Every structure is written in C-alpha cells, then in structure tokens.
Amino acid sequence: xxxxxxxxxxxxxxxxxxxxxxxxxxxxxxxxxxxxxxxxxxxxxxxxxxxxxxxxxxxxxxxxxxxxxxxxxxxxxxxxxxxxxxxxxxxxxxxxxxxxxxxxxxxxxxxxxxxxxxxxxxxxxxxxxxxxxxxxxxxxxxxxxxxxxxxxxxxxxxxxxxxxxxxxxxxxxxxxxxxxxxxxxxxxxxxxxxxxxxxxxxxxxxxxxxxxxxxxxxxxxxxxxxxxxxxxxxxxxxxxxxxxxxxxxxxxxxxxxxxxxxxxxxxxxxxxxxxxxxxxxxxxxxxxxxxxxxxxxxxxxxxxxxxxxxxxxxxxxxxxxxxxxxxxxxxxxxxxxxxxxxxxxxxxxxxxxxxxxxxxxxxxxxxxxxxxxxxxxxxxxxxxxxxxxxxxxxxxxxx
Amino acid sequence: xxxxxxxxxxxxxxxxxxxxxxxxxxxxxxxxxxxxxxxxxxxxxxxxxxxxxxxxxxxxxxxxxxxxxxxxxxxxxxxxxxxxxxxxxxxxxxxxxxxxxxxxxxxxxxxxxxxxxxxxxxxxxxxxxxxxxxxxxxxxxxxxxxxxxxxxxxxxxxxxxxxxxxxxxxxxxxxxxxxxxxxxxxxxxxxxxxxxxxxxxxxxxxxxxxxxxxxxxxxxxxxxxxxxxxxxxxxxxxxxxxxxxxxxxxxxxxxxxxxxxxxxxxxxxxxxxxxxxxxxxxxxxxxxxxxxxxxxxxxxxxxxxxxxxxxxxxxxxxxxxxxxxxxxxxxxxxxxxxxxxxxxxxxxxxxxxxxxxxxxxxxxxxxxxxxxxxxxxxxxxxxxxxxxxxxxxxxxxxx
Numbered sequence: 001x002x003x004x005x006x007x008x009x010x011x012x013x014x015x016x017x018x019x020x021x022x023x024x025x026x027x028x029x030x031x032x033x034x035x036x037x038x039x040x041x042x043x044x045x046x047x048x049x050x051x052x053x054x055x056x057x058x059x060x061x062x063x064x065x066x067x068x069x070x071x072x073x074x075x076x077x078x079x080x081x082x083x084x085x086x087x088x089x090x091x092x093x094x095x096x097x098x099x100x101x102x103x104x105x106x107x108x109x110x111x112x113x114x115x116x117x118x119x120x121x122x123x124x125x126x127x128x129x130x131x132x133x134x135x136x137x138x139x140x141x142x143x144x145x146x147x148x149x150x151x152x153x154x155x156x157x158x159x160x161x162x163x164x165x166x167x168x169x170x171x172x173x174x175x176x177x178x179x180x181x182x183x184x185x186x187x188x189x190x191x192x193x194x195x196x197x198x199x200x201x202x203x204x205x206x207x208x209x210x211x212x213x214x215x216x217x218x219x220x221x222x223x224x225x226x227x228x229x230x231x232x233x234x235x236x237x238x239x240x241x242x243x244x245x246x247x248x249x250x251x252x253x254x255x256x257x258x259x260x261x262x263x264x265x266x267x268x269x270x271x272x273x274x275x276x277x278x279x280x281x282x283x284x285x286x287x288x289x290x291x292x293x294x295x296x297x298x299x300x301x302x303x304x305x306x307x308x309x310x311x312x313x314x315x316x317x318x319x320x321x322x323x324x325x326x327x328x329x330x331x332x333x334x335x336x337x338x339x340x341x342x343x344x345x346x347x348x349x350x351x352x353x354x355x356x357x358x359x360x361x362x363x364x365x366x367x368x369x370x371x372x373x374x375x376x377x378x379x380x381x382x383x384x385x386x387x388x389x390x391x392x393x394x395x396x397x398x399x
Numbered sequence: 400x401x402x403x404x405x406x407x408x409x410x411x412x413x414x415x416x417x418x419x420x421x422x423x424x425x426x427x428x429x430x431x432x433x434x435x436x437x438x439x440x441x442x443x444x445x446x447x448x449x450x451x452x453x454x455x456x457x458x459x460x461x462x463x464x465x466x467x468x469x470x471x472x473x474x475x476x477x478x479x480x481x482x483x484x485x486x487x488x489x490x491x492x493x494x495x496x497x498x499x500x501x502x503x504x505x506x507x508x509x510x511x512x513x514x515x516x517x518x519x520x521x522x523x524x525x526x527x528x529x530x531x532x533x534x535x536x537x538x539x540x541x542x543x544x545x546x547x548x549x550x551x552x553x554x555x556x557x558x559x560x561x562x563x564x565x566x567x568x569x570x571x572x573x574x575x576x577x578x579x580x581x582x583x584x585x586x587x588x589x590x591x592x593x594x595x596x597x598x599x600x601x602x603x604x605x606x607x608x609x610x611x612x613x614x615x616x617x618x619x620x621x622x623x624x625x626x627x628x629x630x631x632x633x634x635x636x637x638x639x640x641x642x643x644x645x646x647x648x649x650x651x652x653x654x655x656x657x658x659x660x661x662x663x664x665x666x667x668x669x670x671x672x673x674x675x676x677x678x679x680x681x682x683x684x685x686x687x688x689x690x691x692x693x694x695x696x697x698x699x700x701x702x703x704x705x706x707x708x709x710x711x712x713x714x715x716x717x718x719x720x721x722x723x724x725x726x727x728x729x730x731x732x733x734x735x736x737x738x739x740x741x742x743x744x745x746x747x748x749x750x751x752x753x754x755x756x757x758x759x760x761x762x763x764x765x766x767x768x769x770x771x772x773x774x775x776x777x778x779x780x781x782x783x784x785x786x787x788x789x790x791x792x793x794x795x796x797x798x
Binding site: 031032034035036037039047048050051052068069070074077088089090091092111112113114115116117118119120121122123124125126127128131208209211212228317318327329331339340341 | 447449451476488490491513517519527738
C-alpha cells in the first residue's frame with residue numbers, strides 16, 4: 001500500500017528528528033481515536049484505535065506499538081512497527097515494561113500551547129499517563145514533543161508534496177468548472193451546492209468542514225469569514241470570491257480565487273477593483289519574497305501587511321498564511337502578526353519542505369471582497385508555487 | 400433548522416444539569432476544532448471553530464459564545480447563544496471580563512480520565528487556560544466537567560432517540576440487502592465493497608471509520624477484531640458475521656448480525672453452531688434484564704459474562720456494551736468488567752435515556768465467530784429495543 005510506504009517514511013523521518021533534537025523517546029498515547037484524534041497519529045499510523053494505545057519511537061530506531069489485542073492484527077499487517085504488542089486487560093504493565101527496558105532520559109509527549117497539530121494528548125490522558133508512571137521516576141522525564149511534531153509535520157517528503165500538488169491541481173480544475181457554471185443571479189448556496197456535487201461525485205474529501213467549504217462571497221452583502229453560504233445572489237458590478245480546498249489521497253489544498261461580474265457596457269473592471277487586485281496580488285508577491293528558510297513567520301506577514309497598508313488599505317485581521325498538509329490548517333508556523341493568538345506560532349522559523357498558503361483580502365466598498373490565496377512549498381533556493389497564481393482579474397458575464 | 404432545535408434543547412438541558420450538580424459555570428475551551436475536536440462541542444454547537452473559542456453556560460441560564468470575529472456571524476445566525484462576542488486579537492481579555500462579571504465559584508472544564516467523550520480539552524489548551532487565568536483566582540476554581548458531559552451526552556432527548564432509531568432501521572435494511580447479495584465464494588472485501596457502495600449511494604455516514612466498517616468475518620480464518628476486510632472467502636459450513644454501523648442525521652447505529660452457510664445436504668446449522676447461537680443470544684437477554692436505571696455498568700456485564708461461562712464458553716475479552724449516540728462509542732458508562740482499562744467507566748450507573756449496545760461473541764471451532772449486537776434505550780420501566788433482535792440463525796446458500 002502506498003500509504004504504508006508514506007507512513008514508513010514518516011516514522012523513519014521521526015527517528016532522524018529524535019536524533020537531531022537529542023530526545024530519547026517519543027510517546028504518542030491515545031484512546032478511541034475516532035472520537036479523540038491525535039494529529040500525530042495520521043503521520044505515524046494512519047488508522048484508528050479503540051483502547052488505550054501507545055506508539056514508542058526511539059532515537060536508536062526502535063518502533064514499538066502497544067495496542068489493544070483487537071487492533072494488533074492491523075498493526076502487524078502494516079509492518080511499519082518492528083514490535084507490536086497486543087494487550088488484554090490494561091496498558092500500564094506493558095508500557096512500564098517497555099520504559100524499563102528502554103530507560104529513556106526524556107519522554108516527549110504530544111502537548112503544545114502554540115501548535116494545535118502537536119497538541120493531541122488530552123488533559124485526561126495526560127493525567128492517566130502521569131498516574132500510570134507515578135513512582136517509576138519516568139513521570140519526571142516527560143517533556144513536550146512540540147518540536148518533533150513541528151519538524152515531522154512541517155518538513156514534507158516528496159510523496160507528500162506530490163499529493164498536495166495533485167490536490168491543488170484538482171482544485172484549479174474545479175475553479176474552471178465553477179467559472180463555466182456561474183451566472184449572475186445565482187446565490188451563494190447554488191454555487192456551493194454545485195461545488196459540493198462535483199467534490200462528492202469525484203469522491204474527494206474536504207480540506208476543512210463541508211458546511212464552510214467552499215466559502216462563497218457574492219458582493220458586499222455576504223458575511224465575511226467562516227460563514228455558511230446563504231441566499232445572497234451574485235449581481236453585476238459585484239465581486240465573486242471563493243475559498244475552496246479539497247482533500248485528495250489524504251492531502252489538502254486551500255485556494256482563493258476571485259471574479260468580477262461585468263456591468264452592462266463594461267469591458268473591464270472599474271478602477272477601484274483593479275487597484276484592489278493589484279494591491280492584494282502585490283502583497284502576496286511581496287510576502288512570498290520573505291518566505292525563506294530561517295525567517296520567522298511574523299516577518300513574512302509583516303512584509304505583506306506593510307505593502308497593503310502602504311497602498312492605502314486597512315490591515316487584514318488574520319494571518320498572511322498557514323501551513324498546509326493533511327488538512328488546510330496544518331499547525332506549526334503561522335505567517336501572522338505578533339498578536340496574542342499567534343503568540344508562539346508566528347515566531348517559528350520557516351523550513352525547507354514547508355508548504356504554506358499565502359492569503360489576504362481587502363474590502364472593495366459596494367462591490368465585495370478582493371481576496372486571493374496561493375499554495376507554495378519552500379525550497380533551499382526560495383519558493384515554488386504549487387498553484388498557478390491568479391495574476392489577473394477573472395471575469396463573469398462576458399459575451 | 401432541525402439541528403438548531405436539537406442543539407438548543409441540549410444547551411437548555413445543560414443548564415438543568417448544572418443546577419442539579421450545583422456547578423456555576425461550564426466552560427468549553429477549544430481551537431481549530433476540525434483538527435482538534437471536543438466531543439462536547441457537537442452537543443452545544445455542532446459546527447467548527449478556528450481561533451481560540453469559549454462557550455460559557457451558567458447555572459443561572461446564561462449562554463455566552465466567545466469566538467473569533469470571523470466565526471461570530473454563524474453563532475449569531477444560530478440564535479442558541481444569548482450573547483455572542485467576536486474578538487480580534489486574543490480571547491484572554493474578553494474571557495476574563497466575562498468571568499469577572501459572572502464570578503463563578505466553580506468552573507467546569509472538559510477533562511476526564513475515564514470518559515473520552517468528556518475529555519475534549521487538550522493538555523496544551525489546559526495549560527493555555529491556566530496561564531490566561533493565572534493570578535485572577537479563577538485558576539483555583541477549575542474542576543472537571545465529567546459529570547456534566549456524562550449526563551448531557553447520556554440522557555438522550557426524544558429527538559436524539561428518534562434519530563438513533565432511524566439509523567438502526569436503515570442498518571437493518573442494509574443487512575437484508577447484504578443477505579440478498581452474498582453468495583458462498585465471495586470474499587470479505589467484496590462484501591465490504593458492496594456495503595460501502597450502498598452507504599455512499601444513500602449519502603449516509605459511518606458510525607466508526609470506514610476501513611473497519613463493516614467488519615466482515617468469514618469463517619475461522621478471518622482475523623477477529625478491528626480488522627480491515629481481506630481476501631478470505633466465505634465457504635459452506637462457515638459462519639458469516641458482520642458488524643456494521645451507519646450515521647444518519649448525525650446519529651449512529653452499531654449492530655452485529657450472523658449467518659450460517661449451509662453445507663450440501665444440510666437443512667439447518669449443526670449442533671455446535673446452534674448451541675453457540677443460543678448461548679450468545681441468551682447472554683444478551685440475560686444482561687439486558689440487569690440494564691436498569693441505577694445499576695453500575697459492570698453488573699450488567701457480569702450477568703452476561705456469567706451466563707456465557709456457565710454455558711461452557713470462555714469469557715469474551717471486551718465489554719458487553721457501550722453507550723451509542725453521535726458515534727458508535729459515545730463515551731460514558733461502559734458495560735464492562737472491572738479491568739484496568741474499564742476502570743472508572745464501568746462503575747458509572749445506568750440512567751433513563753441512555754442508549755446502549757449489547758454485544759458479545761464466542762468462537763465456534765472450525766466455523767468462525769458467533770457474534771451478535773443489539774441497540775437498546777433505557778426507560779424507567781426497563782429496556783426498549785431500538786433494533787429487532789436477531790432471535791434465530793440466518794441462513795445463506797439456501798435453494
């Protein structure tokens with residue numbers, strides 16, 4: 001299975017990251033993962049588990065899965081974990097046995113204040129683990145696995161990048177289909193229903209939840225943000241904006257495209273729309289030039305933010321970009337300002353192999369929102385676009 | 400929207416439960432819920448949120464949502480929360496403002512060691528909350544909301560029960576379709592593919608993840624447990640067992656049915672199969688008689704477990720039943736033995752309005768597994784079956 005290959009690659013990558021960080025053991029501790037998923041699990045296992053389960057990956061290359069007996073057959077078949085231990089009555093004893101054998105100086109577990117993708121351990125499970133380890137001395141060796149998760153998730157492998165590229169290309173084809181389908185007078189909901197129909201027909205998934213995917217903004221009267229598409233109809237002289245992401249082979253896209261609906265007699269968008277397009281598009285290109293390995297996230301945002309403000313528009317009240325991978329918001333580094341809610345994540349540094357969205361919007365009074373979003377991957381030399389950037393206004397209602 | 404009505408009912412129910420438990424405030428604190436869902440959220444909101452968000456429900460009936468500005472339009476439109484506050488830069492200040500106004504003596508948050516459905520707060524988010532409240536005095540008033548979640552999720556409303564009943568009926572129809580489709584010689588995978596096709600065609604969801612749903616066991620050579628259906632083919636003289644659950648209108652079913660494939664010349668199943676059916680079916684009926692309000696979960700399991708052992712079979716190495724609702728494993732009370740991994744959840748008491756599965760299996764040497772599962776709701780007077788219990792062996796290969 002291709003997924004087993006991908007997961008095997010990621011688990012091996014995890015061993016290298018443990019060496020790099022000099023952490024002896026990474027412990028992923030979960031239960032009932034279909035109700036309580038740990039984002040780390042999709043990188044190192046890719047399935048679901050019912051009873052308390054533990055994945056132990058060590059700096060020395062040991063890969064141990066401790067799972068309920070009914071899950072052990074799957075793990076064995078998968079072949080990624082060199083040791084698969086199925087238990088019956090409880091995980092405490094086999095877990096302590098492994099720790100006693102391995103004698104790790106540090107045990108990294110999945111909690112993080114700044115990175116949701118590194119924060120898969122629930123508070124109750126943290127307490128359970130602490131109780132299980134109480135008196136063993138190992139409870140004193142628990143540390144955050146934030147850095148492990150950050151690097152493992154953020155540094156995309158060639159297989160991962162290929163899958164994201166595919167999801168992006170599919171999304172771009174969908175935008176072309178949307179352009180052929182949409183006519184002035186259609187409502188947000190009609191447009192959204194069309195997109196849902198096509199995504200479901202193609203058997204694709206959604207990069208973020210379906211009710212808000214796509215986000216469809218028709219003219220100035222649509223709610224901005226994570227709103228369910230409503231009854232606002234697209235009118236001449238207004239902007240259509242769509243934020244759409246699909247999930248294909250387990251990887252996501254997240255793109256925004258915009259169209260102007262020509263008014264009777266118009267052959268191109270009016271100056272206010274043109275100016276807004278150049279400002280938003282220019283801000284993305286400006287920010288992109290700062291997206292280089294070693295740069296903290298906030299500096300990339302700052303460049304785009306200054307550009308848009310310098311062009312006479314107000315600041316956008318969100319981040320310029322986020323990591324993308326298994327889902328649209330893939331945790332890790334945020335290309336955002338140093339606000340309370342980006343604290344921690346906007347100081348993280350861009351790395352080779354990171355995939356980011358670059359996005360921002362301005363409001364065009366009386367017309368709607370001008371919003372674009374591109375997907376890029378960071379290389380040693382700079383940035384490679386996974387999307388074909390929207391470099392001019394797209395039009396509806398022509399001919 | 401019907402869902403808004405359901406959520407409104409549950410939020411009102413939460414206020415009553417806070418009064419009953421004498422807890423001043425229930426705080427649900429989340430972020431990026433499509434990656435890090437809190438099971439409580441589907442009961443009190445039903446959507447997804449991006450930035451740090453807080454839902455405050457008080458004993459006095461206040462219902463406050465503190466969310467990122469881009470999510471506030473949805474909350475307002477929903478109309479369930481009397482106060483919706485959208486913030487821009489960070490949630491700390493508006494959260495403290497609300498706490499200072501409300502002055503709760505106790506603040507219940509979603510962590511629990513024994514109940515995954517009450518354990519939606521991540522350890523990182525717990526630390527974030529603790530930091531936000533540090534020095535305010537409120538950090539000393541944090542308690543577990545385990546009991547709130549337990550009652551709110553477990554005591555199903557009439558709308559919830561009707562939806563579960565519908566999902567169960569749909570599943571029973573699917574079992575009839577499966578019976579018409581299956582022929583000796585088919586593999587687990589062919590049967591599973593047929594079921595997936597039908598579920599997807601009908602636009603239904605899965606009660607647990609699709610790769611393991613349905614579980615299809617063909618004869619004695621299939622792996623038992625949460626295994627992906629493989630290449631084992633169904634043979635004459637073997638048992639076919641299917642564990643299947645669908646999700647319809649947001650609520651789940653979870654049923655197991657079994658068939659015997661007649662051998663040439665046979666007109667009914669041989670005595671070993673007959674005996675196993677009577678034992679498993681009898682154990683379910685015996686356990687069901689102990690499923691009454693006020694009984695701890697382990698006592699229900701004990702009755703079924705004793706029955707099966709008394710009939711000469713080994714104990715099943717799992718629980719006799721679990722709560723069912725939004726998903727198949729709905730947290731709360733487990734009808735399981737007092738083993739380490741059921742500790743805490745098997746001592747919880749059965750309540751009116753609880754929906755449970757009742758399930759167990761025995762192995763029939765050389766033939767496969769005999770496994771049944773029914774879905775029931777607890778009433779004041781006793782138990783009402785939501786499924787039509789399998790009361791005799793079903794046959795394949797007849798005529």
